[in-house]
Each structure stands twice: as structure tokens, then as C-alpha cells.
Amino acid sequence: MVENFIYYLGLVLVIIGSIMLANRLKVAYPIILVIAGLLISFIPGLPAVKIDPELIFIIFLPPLLYEAAFAVSWKEMWKLRRIITSFAFIVVFLTAISVAFIANSFIPGFSLALGFVLGGIVSPPDAVSAGAILKFVKVPKNVSTVLEGESLFNDASSLIIFRFAMVAVATGQFIWQDAALSFGWMVFGGLGIGIVLAFIFLKIEKIFPTDVNMDAILSLVAPYVMYIAAEEVHASGVLAVVSGGLFLSIRRHEIFRTSESRLRGSNVWESFVFLINGIVFLLIGLDLPEILVGLNKEGISLSDAIGYGLLVTGVLIVVRFLASFGAVFVTLIMRNFIDVADRDPGMKAPILMSWTGMRGVVSLAAALSIPIMMENGQPFPHRDLILFITFVVILVTLILQGLTLPTLIQKLNLSDNKEGYLSEEASEKFLRKGMRRIAINYLNENYRERRKENEYFNKIMDRWEQEDKDDSIHKMSEEAKGIYFEALEQQRIWLREENRRNLNIDEEYIRHYLTRLDLEEERLRM
Structure with a gap:
């Protein structure tokens, strides 16, 4: 037990060292962390790092989503609401559908339901990866706002697809009427529960005397309460955290009522999110050996599995590319009928948007949350292949797109002019x-x-x-x-x-x- 603790403590030091190296090299830290985890995983004799699949979402997603909701500007999101919702919902659905049909057509033994499971896992781009890369370069404010806003809601839409697909795999059937009702409850129930619980936390802060430490602790507890409460009634925990986080973000001065609590709370959250982000990206690399063992049990060769992963990665890149230019085409038409945020989007921004589809935290958490055994006692079909494809998608998009994105931005010569804002x-x-x-x-x-x-x-x-x-x-x-x-x-x-x-x-x-x-x-x- 003591040896394992020392090992885990060493992993924390690896996270810190990897991020220091990434900052020195001016490379996005998720890339270095994944590679570090991959290298560590092949060191013989080290204990395997395992987390209960059911705890993956609960441990990592609520605080990451809550912090992202606090960081984003509601004013700027509202200005770009149409393009954000298009990428967060429509593009995610199109991506999941494309992956499902390609997987069903080209991967032996992959049913359409399993294709949707995979599509739900890999469809949402990861804001943490994009944000870590974009901090080294200057991009238009509209682009960064769309990426931030998209990341808040695309997790919810992809995980809804994932949940329905999991039910279809387990039961062997999919009833559209029940799915539509369940979808409505998941969306609106999740939004409502998040806002109600955020309002309760706000009242607690106003009515009861709290100090700086209590304010920080309550802010850490809030996203977990929102997520678990929504999931217990089969609503979307992700949307509950996002809606609650946005509600409190606008009223942050009422939650953190003193300058000391605001500064202390900001420091606590920055350190906490820094640590869990590092753990998740390190886990991506550390999990590979176990996935390879599972592939051998399924009788799937490594070359075939890599080929499937690259195929799915190609589908993701192509769909996002088409969606980015499709959004420009729709904007050029709709500007004749309604006011749009950017009346002349040009061609450079869509190219950049199409290349910011790095996958990461949510995809890994969703893949690892797949149960080993289904409720009927049967092993979940192709679980290890899904995990391996997800690993390939994350690794390739992080390294390929992540390392080339700064160069692309320089080639596009995008200015940092914040259109619509004062200098x-x-x-x-x-x-x-x-x-x-x-x-x-x-x-x-x-x-x-x-x-x-x-x-x-x-x-x-x-x-x-x-x-x-x-x-x-x-x-x-x-x-x-x-x-x-x-x-x-x-x-x-x-x-x-x-x-x-x-x-x-x-x-x-x-x-x-x-x-x-x-x-x-x-x-x-x-």
C-alpha cells in the first residue's frame, strides 16, 4: 500500500515536470502528458493505475465543466449563440452518425448500436487541449469564444448519444418514442436541476455566515452535488453542472462576497483543475498496456486496430472540416434575414475551426466508463477495441493537430483583432x-x-x-x-x-x- 502511494505521488511529480517541460518547449501540455504516460506504462514492474469506470465521470467531469462555465463569458457566448449551438449539438450529432455508419460498415462485428457508442465517445472536441494550445498563439476573439462555448455543451450532447447507444447495445432494441421523451427530460431536467441547485447554493451563501475557507469548499462541492442529483433522476448531469455553473458565474460576486474569498477561491480552483487535468491526460497514456491485453483476448491484431483508429480519426477530421465551411455557407445566407454575429466570416476562421478538433478528457472518461460486463452477465462487446480506437483518436488528434495548429495559425496570419470590441x-x-x-x-x-x-x-x-x-x-x-x-x-x-x-x-x-x-x-x- 505504501509502495503504491509513493508511485502515485511520483505520478503527481511527473505531471508537474511534464507541464514544466511543455511550457519550456512551448508545446501544449496535454501532448507531453499523454506521451509521458505512454512511456511510463511500458516500464516493467510498476503497478497498474485503475479507476472504477462508474467513478470516472463523477470524479473528473463535474469540476472541469464547472470551472469552464465560470471561465467563459456569458455575454460573448450569447452573441455567438447560433454558431456555438450548431457546433455543440448539430455537428456532434452529425459526427456521431458518420462514425456509427463507418464503423458498422468497415469494422467486423460492429453493430450500428456499437457504432453510436463509439460515435458518442469520440464526437466532442476537448476544450482543455485546444485551450492549452491556443494560449501560445493569438487568435480572433470570436474563434476562442466559439471553442469555449462549444466545449461546454458538446459534452452533454455526445454523452446523451452515448447513453442511448449503451441502452440499445444492452437491450438490443431502440424505441424512438421513449428515446424522444427521455431525451427531453435529460436536457430540460438537467438544465432545471442545475439552475435550482445553483440558486440554493446562492441562498446558502447569502443567509448563512461563511468565511473564506467555507466559500472555497462550497464552490468545490457544488458541481458534484449538481451532477449526482441530476444523474440520480436520469437527467443530464453534464447540463446540470453547465447550467448551474453559468448561473453562478454571472453572480460570482454574490458567491464570493469578499475580495479575499474571490482571490483565494480562484487560486484553489486553478490548482485543483491543474491537478485533475494532468491526471486525466496521464491516464490516457498509462491505460494503453491494459487495452492491448484486451485486444489480444478479442483476437484483433494491433495493425487492424490501428487502422480502425486512423479511419475513425479521418472521419472526425473530415466531418468537422465540412461542418466548419457549412457554417460559413449558412451564415452567408442567414445574414440576409437576421442579425448574425459575424456578417463576413471569411475562409480563414473556418479552416482554423476545422483543425481544432482535438479529443481528450471527455472521450477518455466515456470510454473508460463502459462496463466490462453488462447487466445480463455477458461481456460488453468489443469494449477493448472501442478503448483502443478512442486512444488512437486522442493520441493522433493531440499530436497531429496539436503540434501543427500553431504553425497553421501563423500561416493563416489571423489577427488578434476582437471584432465588435474596443481595442x-x-x-x-x-x-x-x-x-x-x-x-x-x-x-x-x-x-x-x-x-x-x-x-x-x-x-x-x-x-x-x-x-x-x-x-x-x-x-x-x-x-x-x-x-x-x-x-x-x-x-x-x-x-x-x-x-x-x-x-x-x-x-x-x-x-x-x-x-x-x-x-x-x-x-x-x-
């Missing part, structure tokens, strides 16, 4: 001026007479009016600090309201200044 310089000038104006107005309206009594208020006013950097602000009295904090809170309120009503300001800048206000408050409190 970074103009946004900074506008926000800083607005924040100073709000603070000055608040102090003049509420504490004008105090300005004459205390030199520190003069320095506060001078700091905003003239952007004075005088360090004497640290000598403020406790009473002056309290009033200063009130002014900071007024600035926060103004920033949040400006984010809602001003569509020309990128929310990324708003969040940057909100964080700066929290850091300023904590600096003075210390």
Missing part, C-alpha cells in the same frame, strides 16, 4: 476613466466634508484624478480605509453594470480590473 488601449482608457469618475462622485456625494478634515482623502482623490502613485496611501487610518473600500465597491458595481450593458467592452478586460480591485483591497488590508 485594448481604448478599453483600458475607458474603464480607468469610468472607475475614477465613479469613485470621485461617490466620495464627493458622501464624504465631501471629510476631505477637508483628513489629508488622506485628498491623496485618494489625487490618486484617481491624477493617477498619483504616492506610497503614503499605505498610511491611511482604519476609518479612511473603510471609506476607501466603499469607493472600491462602487467601482466594482460600475464595472459589472458596464459589462452587462456595454457590448463593445470585452469581458476579459472587465474581469482583469475586478481582480485588480480585489488585489488593491487585500494589499491595503495586509
